[in-house]
Amino acid sequence: MKAPKTSYVIDSLRHRLVTGCQTMAYPKGPPPSLPERHGGALKLDVTKCAEGCSACLPVCPTEAITLGEGGSVSLDLGRCVFCAACVEACPTGAVSFTRDHRMAARRREDLVLGPGDQTELRLADALDAKLRKLFGRSLKLRQVSAGGCAACEADTNVLGTIGWDLDRFGVQFVASPRHADGLLITGPVTRAMELALKKTYDAVPDPKIVIATGACAIAGGPFVGHPEVLGGAAALLPVDLFIPGCPPHPLTILDGLLRLLDRLEERSKEK
Amino acid sequence: MTDLTPLALLSNGASLPWGEVPSFPVHELVDVLAADLERGGRLCSFFGVPADSGTELVAVVAFDADSLLAIGRSQPFQGAFPSLTPRHPQAHLFEREIAEQCGVTPEGHPWLKPVRRTEERAPFNAPFFRVEGGEVHEVAVGPVHAGIIEPGHFRFQCAGEDVISLEIALGYQHRGIERALLGGPHRATLIQVEAIAGDASIAHTTAYATLLESLAGTEAPLRAQWLRAVALELERLANHTGDIGALANDVAFLPTSAACGKIRGDFLNLTAMLCGNRFGRSLVVPGGCRRDVDDATLTSMAERLRKALADTAEAVAWFWAASSVRGRFERTGIVSTAQASDIGMVGPAARASGLVRDVRFDHPAGWHRFAQLPVAVWPDGDVFGRARVRSLDLQRSGAYLEDQLQSPVDSELRTELSALRPERLAVSLVESWRGEVCHVALTDHQGRFAAYKITDASFHNWFGLALAMRGTAISDFPICNKSFSLSYCGADL
Numbered sequence: 072m073k074a075p076k077t078s079y080v081i082d083s084l085r086h087r088l089v090t091g092c093q094t095m096a097y098p099k100g101p102p103p104s105l106p107e108r109h110g111g112a113l114k115l116d117v118t119k120c121a122e123g124c125s126a127c128l129p130v131c132p133t134e135a136i137t138l139g140e141g142g143s144v145s146l147d148l149g150r151c152v153f154c155a156a157c158v159e160a161c162p163t164g165a166v167s168f169t170r171d172h173r174m175a176a177r178r179r180e181d182l183v184l185g186p187g188d189q190t191e192l193r194l195a196d197a198l199d200a201k202l203r204k205l206f207g208r209s210l211k212l213r214q215v216s217a218g219g220c221a222a223c224e225a226d227t228n229v230l231g232t233i234g235w236d237l238d239r240f241g242v243q244f245v246a247s248p249r250h251a252d253g254l255l256i257t258g259p260v261t262r263a264m265e266l267a268l269k270k271t272y273d274a275v276p277d278p279k280i281v282i283a284t285g286a287c288a289i290a291g292g293p294f295v296g297h298p299e300v301l302g303g304a305a306a307l308l309p310v311d312l313f314i315p316g317c318p319p320h321p322l323t324i325l326d327g328l329l330r331l332l333d334r335l336e337e338r339s340k341e342k
Numbered sequence: 343m344t345d346l347t348p349l350a351l352l353s354n355g356a357s358l359p360w361g362e363v364p365s366f367p368v369h370e371l372v373d374v375l376a377a378d379l380e381r382g383g384r385l386c387s388f389f390g391v392p393a394d395s396g397t398e399l400v401a402v403v404a405f406d407a408d409s410l411l412a413i414g415r416s417q418p419f420q421g422a423f424p425s426l427t428p429r430h431p432q433a434h435l436f437e438r439e440i441a442e443q444c445g446v447t448p449e450g451h452p453w454l455k456p457v458r459r460t461e462e463r464a465p466f467n468a469p470f471f472r473v474e475g476g477e478v479h480e481v482a483v484g485p486v487h488a489g490i491i492e493p494g495h496f497r498f499q500c501a502g503e504d505v506i507s508l509e510i511a512l513g514y515q516h517r518g519i520e521r522a523l524l525g526g527p528h529r530a531t532l533i534q535v536e537a538i539a540g541d542a543s544i545a546h547t548t549a550y551a552t553l554l555e556s557l558a559g560t561e562a563p564l565r566a567q568w569l570r571a572v573a574l575e576l577e578r579l580a581n582h583t584g585d586i587g588a589l590a591n592d593v594a595f596l597p598t599s600a601a602c603g604k605i606r607g608d609f610l611n612l613t614a615m616l617c618g619n620r621f622g623r624s625l626v627v628p629g630g631c632r633r634d635v636d637d638a639t640l641t642s643m644a645e646r647l648r649k650a651l652a653d654t655a656e657a658v659a660w661f662w663a664a665s666s667v668r669g670r671f672e673r674t675g676i677v678s679t680a681q682a683s684d685i686g687m688v689g690p691a692a693r694a695s696g697l698v699r700d701v702r703f704d705h706p707a708g709w710h711r712f713a714q715l716p717v718a719v720w721p722d723g724d725v726f727g728r729a730r731v732r733s734l735d736l737q738r739s740g741a742y743l744e745d746q747l748q749s750p751v752d753s754e755l756r757t758e759l760s761a762l763r764p765e766r767l768a769v770s771l772v773e774s775w776r777g778e779v780c781h782v783a784l785t786d787h788q789g790r791f792a793a794y795k796i797t798d799a800s801f802h803n804w805f806g807l808a809l810a811m812r813g814t815a816i817s818d819f820p821i822c823n824k825s826f827s828l829s830y831c832g833a834d835l
Binding site for chain 2 (some may be wrong): 078079082083086087093106107108109110129130131132133152153154155213214215216217218219220221222223224225226227228229231232233234244246247248258259261262263264265266267269271287292293294295297298299300317318320
């Protein structure tokens with residue numbers, strides 16, 4: 072192989088000088104924009120639903136859309152894979168994209184749109200004061216993939232790259248559950264991973280938190296109802312944060328983590 | 343070669359009536375397959391289909407030089423059949439899978455155990471292969487690993503630092519995809535296919551869509567075929583760049599690791615310009631593609647692609663210039679050409695062992711009939727070779743994409759599929775970034791799936807990693823593993 076003209080030492084240092092710091096300004100500055108065709112969260116305005124219309128029901132691949140009592144539609148963003156089939160099928164624009172990357176919720180029911188005039192999901196509150204004091208500036212997580220397809224894992228890994236630099240928030244993924252303050256789970260939790268996941272959880276010292284990332288870990292995702300899976304982390308463990316998406320955009324995951332730790336500027340302003 | 347086979351011949355992406363698939367008594371089928379593999383054929387798929395009186399085995403053999411696939415099946419049988427594995431080790435995992443799924447026994451199989459059966463909340467993997475001896479110790483790793491990666495179990499037999507044997511036991515990611523496909527296509531089928539291996543969604547959905555189009559007796563409009571080819575190369579660029587960064591990280595060469603981690607995201611974002619999703623979800627659909635892309639977006643994509651490719655070339659050049667990197671990679675984790683051929687390896691790992699194997703070139707279907715890529719090959723079969731092939735793939739793939747973005751084809755984007763034709767068998771191969779993915783579908787008398795077999799590149803290649811570790815220091819396992827970069831979920835289904 073032909074030797075390069077200059078050494079990689081000088082080349083890579085020059086590259087560093089020219090490009091400068093590549094870590095995004097967010098959360099102090101504005102968040103990076105979502106891809107133009109990424110719809111962000113969905114909202115559902117049942118008052119716009121045409122009388123007796125159920126066009127969105129048969130097109131939803133995960134049955135995230137159901138008919139409640141009195142024929143009103145509800146949409147579970149925990150089950151949703153954001154394929155947009157319902158948005159395309161809806162004749163009245165009752166279900167539509169918000170372009171908002173923020174989707175993480177503390178309670179499962181906060182992701183269900185429709186009932187009780189909930190048009191948008193209810194975003195997560197921070198941990199209580201005691202846990203925030205413990206984890207607010209240093210949160211070590213063990214990641215467990217339990218049937219994940221490697222997409223949620225990949226976009227969680229992205230948070231460790233120089234553009235996102237998760238370390239600057241004191242959040243790190245560690246190699247052992249004994250070093251961890253909690254688990255970040257991906258995948259629908261296969262029966263084959265049930266024992267390993269339970270053992271990993273048990274090995275994390277108390278107090279600990281559990282984060283379910285992606286449609287699979289929340290409700291089973293594309294595999295909802297399969298006998299080979301438990302249908303999400305909550306079937307086995309108490310979950311403290313649900314981050315929807317298939318997979319969630321890295322910005323959605325980061326927003327969820329920072330929201331939980333009360334590290335977002337917008338939250339401090341609201342108070 | 344192919345004029346000698348008694349099997350039915352088919353080109354990639356085509357289908358034929360089930361009745362025209364030649365049928366043999368099972369021991370004869372095994373002999374026919376052995377002879378075909380002897381002649382240079384390669385086993386793409388081998389699986390059982392339930393029949394009224396037992397099981398019928400179906401085999402797909404690829405004759406790469408002739409760009410043809412050979413299909414055959416056995417007559418229904420029960421009980422046992424002579425194992426092909428002692429003569430052709432590339433059948434080993436297929437036969438284990440057949441035994442597990444159909445309850446028939448490949449007699450003479452040297453290591454017959456389940457592939458992905460779950461018992462007691464874990465895969466049924468024991469007992470493991472053991473090397474006895476006073477100096478021998480065993481190292482067990484997984485299922486939960488140290489990084490953010492999928493679960494699998496690795497059982498090493500070591501003498502000091504050196505690995506004598508590695509057994510790889512998977513099944514932790516089994517979520518029932520093939521079982522769920524029976525009677526389909528269903529509502530959730532497409533999103534399940536997207537999640538067979540979430541980093542190779544375009545490859546798997548393209549294979550699936552091509553099957554359906556073939557079974558319906560049509561093909562996707564050219565614009566859709568072109569768009570699929572573009573998305574497939576973007577998928578390759580993102581994953582190769584990410585893995586080169588990860589390889590750099592595993593030998594503590596941080597400039598390339600840091601740069602590639604970021605550039606990988608640039609490629610994912612290019613895919614998101616097509617469909618909104620960084621992993622190409624909701625882009626490929628049976629009958630075509632779901633969303634078109636306008637000229638302004640194409641221009642903008644081409645600009646961003648040029649920048650990302652230049653960044654990649656720079657970061658990869660540092661890596662190849664560093665003797666500390668080469669020192670770790672050269673002569674580490676060798677799979678010889680003969681071994682790679684014997685076990686039926688595919689993709690960059692096979693090409694790094696000197697085998698010319700690339701579906702885009704050998705079995706062109708879709709857009710690859712009109713626009714080809716050269717095949718990147720390297721002779722040595724070590725970690726260096728596998729990294730080298732990845733970086734050559736990056737260059738060729740990048741150049742191909744730049745060409746394609748400049749010359750889009752105009753046509754409809756999607757065609758309505760009519761009902762699937764009954765009692766037909768279709769085969770579709772696609773070269774994912776890891777290598778060949780093979781989908782085979784058989785329809786019943788109503789045109790529903792009576793069988794659907796998925797073979798990810800990882801299914802062929804996991805045993806290659808085990809061979810690469812023989813005689814290699816266990817401390818080199820991370821770079822060997824990363825140089826293959828195989829899918830757990832793609833193998834576990």
